[in-house]
Amino acid sequence: MTSTDTGHTYRLNVNGSDRVVDGSWLGESLLYVLRERLGLPGTKNACEQGECGACSVLIDGVLVCSCLELAAAAVGTDIVTVEGIGNAGPTDGNGLTDVQRAFVTEGAVQCGFCTPGLIVAVHDLLDDNPEPSRSETHEALAGHLCRCTGYGRIEAAVEHVIEIRRD
Amino acid sequence: MTVSMPSSVDETLRLLSDDPAATILAGGTDAMVEINYEHRRPASVVSLRRVNELATWSIDGGTVRLGATVPYVEIMNSELAAASPGLAQASRTVGSSQIRNTGTVGGNLATGSPAGDTIPVLAALDAIVEIASVRGIREVAVVDLIVGVKRTVLEPDELIVAIRFPVASGPQEFLKIGPRNAMVISVASCALVINQAERSVACALGSVSPAPLRCGDAEEFAAANIDWTSDGIRITDPRTLETFGSMVADAASPIDDHRSTAAYRKHGIAVMARRALTRATTS
Structure with a gap:
């Protein structure tokens, strides 16, 4: 990899929406892409080694640490973050599950x-x-x-x- | 940088043949940490996410064939748990739910850490690793796969496709020491596999040697001192348990490091080995 090895484009399905990831380096974790490229900062970054759980999301319904997922290899999966956790079920007047x-x-x-x-x-x-x-x-x-x-x-x-x- | 997502083993092997330097990504629980911390800057990654045939398992006659990317959670919560209770116990001690949902036995072996939780169990089971490349398939015993700290006999273009081991024929135990009950890189671990049909005992240790370690003398001692009956196995002389623990500890070659001391590891191994044999012979 070189520092100029960016600019890659691919698509991810996040919280039911088709999202374009632009200008990325393909080694970026899903955590990084969610926060820094897709404007979804609900998923938190702390340890980047799967120790803390702050970056947990669902991929195809399975609980995972998004820091341990290569974003470019999550193409074609259904990703649900905390921002979308209420989409599937009932929420109250404040939008809380x-x-x-x-x-x-x-x-x-x-x-x-x-x-x-x-x-x-x-x-x-x-x-x-x-x-x-x-x-x-x-x-x-x-x-x-x-x-x-x-x-x-x-x-x-x-x-x-x-x-x-x-x- | 490139990311490839093959959908079959054959396609994966061709990719690895064309580009042996590629990083193979299974569950990602080891590889992604290295990438996040810039310890590894791969020019190419081959993701196994879509290679469904690697994520399957079967039980045929007396043999389990475990696909390399079957996640730990599947081993704990399927028929595999009854067929290989020691491996299920070890799987349950791995990381957290998130890690067990994605981490794989193939990845555990390919990483080859002395602290790999499934490795002692697979060593005690005399497990065979199926390794594929475009040149064909070869089979290597787990104890011969890992030759040092995170060093394996895998060639750069080779892929672990499956692990084979016998269906349990008797009690199996896995014990592990660490600072807490989850998210622990083991300080020391001990696997015990008793084969009632063959009247044999196998014991292997983790985190106390650079490569998988079997305890031949202690195994023979235990087998000779077990009361093998058709309705179960017993130890009649309680001193046998203590002696077994000491003999297993004698086989270990631990070191002092940031996780523990050699002396504590040796002590812990003796306690775990005694406990494992106690559980196996009183249940």
């Missing part, structure tokens, strides 16, 4: 940096397993680092959604 609302009401958001990744991951968890045990929740969310909450409020938000969806 039940998971997002529960994070607010349970105080699971402090600095907010880990929140987008956790929102995507909690949707993924509860859509697949509506009644996870505490252990299952811990295991499912173990790939997310939160330095503010101590995780208790996040766990409370998950429990809250489980109850809401049960009713």
Whole structure:
């Protein structure tokens, strides 16, 4: 690669929209492309090595770290970011999903940096397993680092959604 | 830079033959970290995302054939978990949900890290790796594939296509030490595979040697001291468990590094080996 090896163009399907990625270097991660080329900064960049979960998105319905996905090799997949997580289901008057609302009401958001990744991951968890045990929740969310909450409020938000969806 | 997305193994092999320097991208959990941190600046990438035949597995007679890009989550949550409980346990200790959704056993082997979680289990299973290139297919035992720290016998134009190993015939255990229960690069790990049909014991270690390590003396000792019965296996003399742990630890050749000390690793191996044999013979 040279520093002039940019200017590549390809298309990605993000949150149901066909998006053109322009002027890119093909080694860019999906995380970088979402934030810097497609104007979707909800997905957060922290570790760039899959340790922190802040960049979690869904690719073809599978929870992944977008920092570990080569954007140019995600052509043809369906990508859902936190900005599009409410597209598939009901939202309240503020456009929040039940998971997002529960994070607010349970105080699971402090600095907010880990929140987008956790929102995507909690949707993924509860859509697949509506009644996870505490252990299952811990295991499912173990790939997310939160330095503010101590995780208790996040766990409370998950429990809250489980109850809401049960009713 | 170019990114190729072949849709078959044959097409992949032709691409690699034309451009052996290409970076092969499977789950991306290792390769993308190197690219993000500019430790690797590939001129070309061959993505295996669309090579569906690599992401399939089968159980035929007594043999599991695991496609190279089957993700860890599939091993944990399919019939593979019963056919290879040790590999399922090891898969469950890998990274996080996100990593297990994308990471692959083929990638674990090709990276060849001493800390690769599936490698001790595959070494204990005497797993065979199917390696393809335009020149044909060759088969290499896992213990011969990895020859040093992140060094394999793979030629630049070769692709791991599948891993074969026997369906479980007895208890299998995988234990791993790390600072927490997730997102851990192992400090030390231990795999135990007991074959009741053949009355044999296999034990392999991770993170305590540059390449996969089997513990021949300890394996023979355990096999000779197990009470093999038709309805299960038992250890009648509890001292056997302690001795087995010590013998396994003797086989390890750990080093001091930023993750742990050699002394702690040796101690941990003895504890894990004893525990593995205890679990395997009391369940």
